[in-house]
Amino acid sequence: MYALLRGGFIRDVVAVLIITVFAGSIAAATVSAAADRFFEDAVSGIVGDYGEYDLIIHVRQEAWREAIRALGQMLRREFPGARMKQSVTVLSRANFFVSLPHADEATVTRLTRAATEVPGFAGYTIVIEPKVTVSGVGARVAPIIRPQLASIEGVRFVLKDGGNIHLVCDSGDSARAVAQTAETILRRYHLVDVRPEGDGAQDSDRQSLIDRVIAGGGVASVRDVTVDGAAQEARELSRALREMKRFIQAWAPQAVITLKDADVQPEESLVLSATPRRPGSAVGDDDIVVALTEASGSMARGIVASPDAYSATGELAAYAMDGETVGSLVGAGRLVLPDRELGSSLQEASAVLGRLGEATDAMLEATRGWEQALDAYETAIDSMIKLQRALERVGIGAGADPGVGTAPGRVRIDTASVRSLAELTSKALVAVQTLEATAEAASMLTSHYDPLLSNVRLWQDRLSSFSRKLETVQSAASGAGDVSALLDEMSAAAAGILSTLQELDAAALGEQLEAARSDLDSLAGLDVKGISKQLEAVHSGMPNFSGEGAARSMKLIDQFIEEQQESSGKVEFLIESDATQEQLVTAIEKAAGTGRAVYILPPGVVQPGVRSEVRSLLKSVKGTISGLAACAIVLVSLMLDHSTVIAGARAMALYGEGASRREALAAYGYGACVGAFLLGTIAVVTRAALASMGFPAFVLLGAAMGLVTAWAAPRLSPVSAGEVEACIALGLSPSEMMREVVVPAGKPGTLSLLNRPRLIFGDTPSSRAPSKGGASQCSQYAT
């Protein structure tokens, strides 16, 4: 090989290498460009041109006919001006491209919702362009970062699609800046996943973990974004059902049982009956079955399970329930029907409210009466004082003048005074009665006027007593008789009344009356009709608890709650921090403690658009095709050209031309070098790529191909050893041998083509039919 290359044949080899690289690069690039163009046209035919479509609706293949009809109708009806195009079916999914005349957030959202009604609907893909997609955003992370992403300059609007947030951009030029800004925003956040390791305890106290993380420093904020998925929803449902159960327990028909030397458990059933029952008898239609919910000591409580309608009242005998038969007597029970009581209360409240207006008017009137009563009170006091003086004048009472002309046993009564006093007393009594009635009515609504009411009643009693005595005096004054004792009593009564009246704080009472009037004015402003309506609505909206339904519902609720699985114990936090990932892991592991694994992920990843992904994919396909073409071209070149060189060199080595075994090994080296050079160079020029193989891999692959070619050269390009031996014996140089003997006899390749014009003896293929006689032509000289 050395002798061959030293002898000038190297120029031939170099020429072949250059031509191979040049032509091979062009060929590989052409093939890959053609393939790329083909695929790109195919993709454009499938997904449309840039920005042509906004949404791809996927439909089950078997429903495509119905889908196309329904989709067309829907678009014509709800999205005038929209266009639709049916595309290829992929993986049993028919695809429809939809283009909106004006795509904005509301329209696209409306379209995605409307699309779910299309028969066979199997999903959709948002393909609005230009856009930047942030993918992998958790359900509870999205509300935090979405507003920030939406505020990026250049973002027209934002669409949320599962775990993706699509930032629709103003233009293709702004998309790159939007993507960079989005990445900057996302880099500020870290999604931290803390979960128990192995049998590690679940951390249910998330807040304390958050506090510890914050206390560790270096974080701007920490938010709990744990999503338990179905478990969380089930927990919330369980919570709601527990409240529902509590509601049912509070308002369903119930029974309270006092046990007598009996031990019962919740979940057992008892039978209540108004009539004595024999153990072993069947549960009758009139018997009330109670499903116990509580049993403690000598008391038990339960929900009435059946019948739905029951009229039993009072105390009922309670029996154990043995299957469908009545068991032994366990105690006595009574029904509690909260719903009926509520209904009655609501009705009464409604009635009261209905009368409230009248009562308010009456009370307002009463306040006016009270004012009159106060006036009458003043008048009464005056009258009492006058009476007292009158009595004193007649020698009765503590202030009586003993010198006044009275004879023992004889009293002179001023009947006119007594009559006017009686009238005053009567008026005072009427006023006080009116006052009492009003205060009594007000005290039904509030206890504010109770002191007033009790005072008023006291007055009333005294006034009534005084009035009766006055009547006696009046009747006594018309006739003779000894009324001195009676008059003494009257005097004392008058003194007492006067004292009581004088004790009354009229000013305070006036203020109270003023306050009462103000309250009554407010009451008068109430929308009594509206409140009544609400109460009626509450009453009519009360659930009609049938005992059996309530008991069964509670059982189902308990069963559901029991079946709910616990969450996995994983907690997720969204941390805003400029710390590095390693720093955060260290800090959070320290806060979380042992037995927990900490993983840190980005809150989202900025993805290129569908078209960019397709372009990227096509680019890699192009690189792959280029790589494959380069490999094929190099392989062909090795087989056609360089196998001939190697075979010739190896043949020459047999006959001592170059004369050492190193020559044979050199042939392998030549093959490896040529293969590495060709494939590496073409790969670089055409930017080939094969399964992420880089330049070194291509070099190695080329070398391997060259080695294999060198090993197989004698079979690929058989060289006549005898001819080589003869040429050596004739004194031909290795180059001359190659040019005149080996290459012309080898494979028709670049080397053969380049060699042909240089042949001294023209192309006279040995495969032609022999012809005897006649001169064969030398390529350069004619005979």
Added chain:
Amino acid sequence: MLSIRDLRKAYGSRHALTGFNLDVEQGETVAIMGPSGCGKSTALKSIMRLVQPDSGCVEWRGRDVLGMCRDELRAFRRRTGFVFQQSNLIQRLSVLHNVMLPQVMAGEPVERAQRAAYEALESVGMADSAGAFVRGLSGGEMQRVAIARAIISRPDLILWDEPTSALDPILVVDILTLIESLSRSLGATMLVVTHEAGFAMRAADRVVMVDHGRVVEEGSPARVFSHPTSLLGRRYAACVAYSVEAQKEKACGL
């Protein structure tokens, strides 16, 4: 003229030459005979350095052939003819071009080479087939062309490596006759490896018996075949006697 001293060559564990010695005078025709595998062809190819001996010395006109550089060797080869057992013609070339090849490669003008080729073909009786392709020739014709190629440059030394072994008996006689005539006409020094004792007797100046990689006997054909001193010589002598006796008997009609 040609001096070979203690030539040794081993192919692995097989020793082809174990101290081959031979001196050949100018113009001498030496027949090298011996059983197959005794090293005859190896010795011949060693002279041309088609085989690289392990040790020894080959001198041609006082020049060490084994020590020649590449260009000297090539020049030596051009002036030395070699006829192979299998002719080894270039298949893609015509008869004429095969014969012209060494001259043209040596830098001779094509016309001159062509003329010389025709003369050489003439001398071997193949001038009429100058334009024919090699593949269509018979074995004897191919060997004639090979001979013409070997003698075109009028070499001083012609080496013949069993030139008739691959031919049928009829052609053997033709070729041997040709070689015999060339030996007389060319005046070149010829070493002919052959199994043909008759040829050796008629055409050779000297017979060299080779056995186990070295010369065991040499001398005039008459002496070697009538009074052999070596076992190999005796065996060959017996073959010759048998042939002569057979011819006599045939002539007598027995």
